Amino acid sequence: MNHIALKMLMGDKGKYIGIVMGLTFASLIMTQQPAIFLGLMTRTFSFISDVGLPDIWVMDPKVQFVDDIKPMQDTELYRVRGISGVEWAMPMYKGLLKARLTDGTFQTCIVVGLDDATLIGGPPVMVKGNIEDLRRSDSIIVDIDGALDKLGKPSPTPGNKPIPLEIGDSLELNDHRAIVVGIAKVSRTFQAQPVIYTTYARAKNYAPRERKLLSFVLVKAKKGQDLSELTRRIKESTGLSAYTRSEFMDLTYQYFMKNTGIPINFGISVLLGFIVGAAIAGQTFYNFTLDNLRQFGVLKAMGTSNWVLLRMILLQAVLVGSIGYGMGVGLTALFGYSMRNTILAFRFPWQLLIFSGAGVSLICIFAALISIFKVIRLEPAIVFKG
Amino acid sequence: MNADGLAVRCQNIVKIYDTGDQKVTALDQVNLDIAMGELMMLVGPSGCGKTTLISVIAGILDQDSGSCELFGENLITMPSNDKLNFRAKNVGFVFQAFNLLPSLNAAENVSVPLVINGMKRAEAERKASRVLEQVGLGERLTSLPAQLSGGQQQRVAIARALVHNPKLIVCDEPTSALDHETGHTVMALLKDVALQKDRALVIVTHDARVFNFADRIAEMDDGHIIKVVDSANGTQTSLKEAL
Ligand SMILES: Nc1ncnc2c1ncn2[C@@H]1O[C@H](COP(=O)(O)OP(=O)(O)OP(=O)(O)O)[C@@H](O)[C@H]1O
């Protein structure tokens, strides 16, 4: 009877396409929206994941996430260096500073100060110049997205794209000259500001005079050192917070999950996609069954059992579900691919396939169930009605 | 009439449709016997209960009281699965509106009762093709219903009704959607090909022009069978006038 079910389904091309489109739409929304959401959430901790070498991040105990800077005294660095199991520990400054551009306008930037000697914590990829050039006086490295856009020089023809900031150009940070010696590629962060790298000592000059300026201490553990053991030891002997790299990413991620409207907003659009998809696909599938009720009645009169009819409807639902799911997921992948070089956040882990697969399955089961109910309750005697 | 040769024995059948606000007595103490090898026509004014009666006879509608035996089996007491199997094996249907599955071609449509009875698809379609040849549609095996005329569709439906060799074929107004000549061909087919010694046909019709195909005609009115006449002895003429 399976071939009959499939022929029934595909016999009416218009309706068949309608059902598949509804499911495609639902599957697209349920994959693409969470992918953007995951992409955004990944950005919350991309600053941490960009810093490759250190195993442990040490910071003020009140810090809630990576952008929540609570400066410590420089002496904390030496205390951390003194703890056993620490291979090395380097200071890092991270703060928001106003840069004065050549045209006199101001732009808030994320300024990162790296250990003067080792430059640990520097940008992951250099586009132009060399990270070692940071050792020259007044030197900074800017991220390429900032250089192309927010830090760019105004175009001579108004309304056009700004002229990109290049090596040799200069800025003013808190009345101090800063000369661009390199352009870097950094992962986009949740904050849209340009990123400026410089040395720790210079960052202290740029920053407003304050007693405390040390944002993080970056720690490398000795070989074979148990990381959770070491973080515990650092916490105990300094009274500071210490997290492994992944713990700190998780802390940041959890902060954004709990304290921002982002999960809610995306949750709502995923839910809406699910409901609209369920309504369209469920409705068209149900209508399809209603239109075919007479055919089901004929099969029933001729002795087809409810069980077999149920299997036929399930087969139809599984088929349209699989096609719609495949197309929706495919379109999402295509969308992500075509957006790969834009500002849009997008992340498509395999778990998302399961998530949207479950969503589409739910819709199909729901659509099939209401249809099955109708067909099971169908009186075969309707076949003689005009 | 010998009870062993009986295809259908209806005794005191009552069927009441309860639509909530009103009750319609569609069948009121109906008694009717149909013999094997007999072509029985059911006639009567609209709403008199003809369709209801053949639905009960074919086992697709349960009566409220009375008994209806099909080849000695009382369908109403049968477990529903057995009833389904019984129907799948023993009953063929022909409808006024043909009721072919529109996305299946002629051979596939005719093969459906065989597939329901568990036959493999390929074999079922082979057998269906042979029956389609018998009804004169050997050339149209792969045509979809929409590509066939009304008369051809009804011939496909007749092939479907007899492909699995059922002992009873019920037809509700098989000719009323067709013009006179085509209706005549369809009736001839039913009488010559479908009707056999070990098979009974019950045909509901309004169409007086086909009465002469009947062996017997049962006339109904208002839920009753008011008379059953033998069409061989010429009573059909008076019936024609009555309707
Ligand atoms: N499903 C139903 N629910 C309620 N009443 C029904 C139902 N089916 C039939 N009836 C009523 O039962 C009576 C007999 O109906 P039936 O269809 O058997 O008549 P019929 O002789 O076949 O009529 P026609 O020649 O118009 O087809 C009619 O009064 C009809 O309105």
Ligand SMILES: [Mg+2]
């Ligand atoms: Mg009727």
